Amino acid sequence: MIVRHLEDRIGTAYDVAAATWNSRRLLLQEDGVGFSLHDTVIQAGTETLIWYKHHVEAVYCIEGEGEIELTETGATYAIRPGMMYVLDGHERHLLRGKTDMRMICVFNPPCTGQEVHDEEGAYAAPRHN
Structure with a gap:
């Protein structure tokens, strides 16, 4: 069994930050x-280009408001607490x-922990051990 507390991760190598x-x-x-x-945490007033080419991501909002825009279609979806979305088609998107x-x-395959978005908004392809 694995038991962890968020407060034990904050301010450590498991707390990864980017501009937004x-x-x-x-x-x-x-x-x-x-x-x-x-x-x-997605910062207020920011926009982030994201494209998980190598991962499927499921997202559940528990605080705050924003939107996701699919860059290919322009479709936008409001984000608020209780809203969930899954990028099961590796959709490139803007997160505001x-x-x-x-x-x-939640990511599949799992992340190693130090990933940050590249210039395309993607994480590198996972390495298999």
Whole structure:
């Protein structure tokens, strides 16, 4: 059994920040459970281009408001607490924070923990051990 507390991850190597978001990695590839789990804060007034070419991501909003826009179609969806979306088609998208948004994110394959978005908005392809 794995037991962790968010406050024990904040301010450590498991607390990864970028210009528009901060992701506290709770479960990672090293844990061997087949997915990773992240508690992520999207900053208010920001826009982030994201394209998970190599991962499927499920996102559940627990705080704040914003929107996701699919770049290929222009379709937009309001994000608010209780809203969930899954990028099961590897959709390239813009994530906008109207207010600070707190999101619970699950990735498959699991992340290693130090990923940041490249110039395309993607994480690198996972390495298989």
